[in-house]
Amino acid sequence: MEDQAAAFGRYISDAARAVGYDIDSPRGGARKALAEATGMSPSSVGRTLSGKSVPDRSVFRSLAAALELSTEDLLRVAGTLGGPAPAPPPERPLTITDAARRLGIREARNVAAFEVLVAALQRSEADGSDGSAQAV
Incomplete structure (x- = not known):
């Protein structure tokens, strides 16, 4: 079974791509932009996207806003709130x-x-x- 951090990282990565963050670019500009949009450090964004850690809940609101998700969806994916994890939004x-x-x-x-x-x-x-x- 996949651990919570890995599942969260995959979900956040998919959501970031869906809203247009090019998180796979070797230049790292999208990761930096996501860090700026959320108030997270670039290293925290990197750890989250790679599935190594789930960020502190204090950034969930800004992370949800940057990825055009609900805070409740992030809490579900993180395992903090019960209920099924929603699918990331389709690419727009x-x-x-x-x-x-x-x-x-x-x-x-x-x-x-x-x-x-x-x-x-x-x-x-x-x-x-x-x-x-x-x-x-």
């Missing part, structure tokens, strides 16, 4: 604002500039143009 489309946040772009003016740039790139892709100058 990444919004431009979410992408900016996950890339570390947080200032409102920078997020707005990022949104304008992405919209221009999307229009360019839809038009089929590659952005290079055409000879006349």
Whole structure:
């Protein structure tokens, strides 16, 4: 039987991927972003994702918010609250604002500039143009 920390780690890892955290990247940016979003230390996030430990219950509310889960779901998976553990939410489309946040772009003016740039790139892709100058 799988131990509680390993089950919790698998659940949290699946939930993090479902909401767009690229926790498998060797660069570790998503793990750092998850740590910042939850108030956990990067090493605590790493131990949790690898199934080595269940974090202190004091971070469950912020962890649930970052992963778009309920605190009750996390308590169930951790074995603190009775009832069956729910399945992680299905992967949802990444919004431009979410992408900016996950890339570390947080200032409102920078997020707005990022949104304008992405919209221009999307229009360019839809038009089929590659952005290079055409000879006349």
